[in-house]
Amino acid sequence: MDDKYINAFLNSAADTFSMFGIEDLQQGEIHTKDNLHSSYDITVVTGFSEQLKGNISYNMSEDTAKGIASVMMMGMEINELNDMSKSAISELANMISGGAATRIAEYGLKIDITPPSVIHGRKMRVIISQVETIAVELITSIGKIEFNIGLEV
Amino acid sequence: MELDYVSTFEASVNKIFNYMIGVNIDFKGLDNSDESYGSMGVAVIIGIIGSFKGRIILDMTYDTARSINKKINQDDCDEENVLFYVSELANMIAGWGITRLNNEIKGLRLRLAPPSIFSGENVKITNPKMNAKIMAFDSVCGKINLNVAFEGG
Numbered sequence: 644m645d646d647k648y649i650n651a652f653l654n655s656a657a658d659t660f661s662m663f664g665i666e667d668l669q670q671g672e673i674h675t676k677d678n679l680h681s682s683y684d685i686t687v688v689t690g691f692s693e694q695l696k697g698n699i700s701y702n703m704s705e706d707t708a709k710g711i712a713s714v715m716m717m718g719m720e721i722n723e724l725n726d727m728s729k730s731a732i733s734e735l736a737n738m739i740s741g742g743a744a745t746r747i748a749e750y751g752l753k754i755d756i757t758p759p760s761v762i763h764g765r766k767m768r769v770i771i772s773q774v775e776t777i778a779v780e781l782i783t784s785i786g787k788i789e790f791n792i793g794l795e796v
Numbered sequence: 797m798e799l800d801y802v803s804t805f806e807a808s809v810n811k812i813f814n815y816m817i818g819v820n821i822d823f824k825g826l827d828n829s830d831e832s833y834g835s836m837g838v839a840v841i842i843g844i845i846g847s848f849k850g851r852i853i854l855d856m857t858y859d860t861a862r863s864i865n866k867k868i869n870q871d872d873c874d875e876e877n878v879l880f881y882v883s884e885l886a887n888m889i890a891g892w893g894i895t896r897l898n899n900e901i902k903g904l905r906l907r908l909a910p911p912s913i914f915s916g917e918n919v920k921i922t923n924p925k926m927n928a929k930i931m932a933f934d935s936v937c938g939k940i941n942l943n944v945a946f947e948g949g
Contacts, residue, residue, distance in 0.1 A: 690912070733924045734924075771913075
């Protein structure tokens, strides 16, 4: 996968987190996803369609999800991952995916994103694409988020 | 305007199961769901864009998925292929459904993202700002739900 697609998501994430006062982001490991098993309890997936098809998932622990929801809800204490806090992390995914789509559209592709789905479970197996999926870690002050980018490029 | 899609997707499930893959299936009823839905164990999520944005979930237990796969392939296969075939089934159901809706309603232009597949324990799927309709089916392989939701619905 061309780096420009991966960078579109990472740059959009940096802009989005910056809006909520989270500036110190570091890119961790990057590798091809080669097995079904997810080590995360929370996945938020958005789909892409029109001239670029695929799915992006944002995978995180429950603690990281609660931390993100807290930041997005102006520091409100989040003790459990209820529907309101899932709505917050869904909105984060929507903003990152939307920002990335805008960047990718500048390459001349007509692209649109689907509404996010928040998936919460244990011992999850996840397949977001039948093509190569790239996993990129983003390390934030509130925890690690693994981006899985499965685009038919 | 609210999109009237239940009968279309009910017909789609009937067509794909009964006529295309030869698995006998009966519609058992319709239920409404709020933003969160508890999966039976294997859920294929397909996002939708166009005049209406939403998603479709084809949901069943892993045993049902395996049983369907055996009916199609006359043989057992590994977990990854079981999940793959269920995703293909979901793709056909979603594709037939939106094609028919697009043909019936001018300017609808619904498009699908590729399927993503989730399998695990206690899997809960949340779509903020969407209320879903759950179509319940019974088949020789087990119970199957088709959960369809659009924004504003």
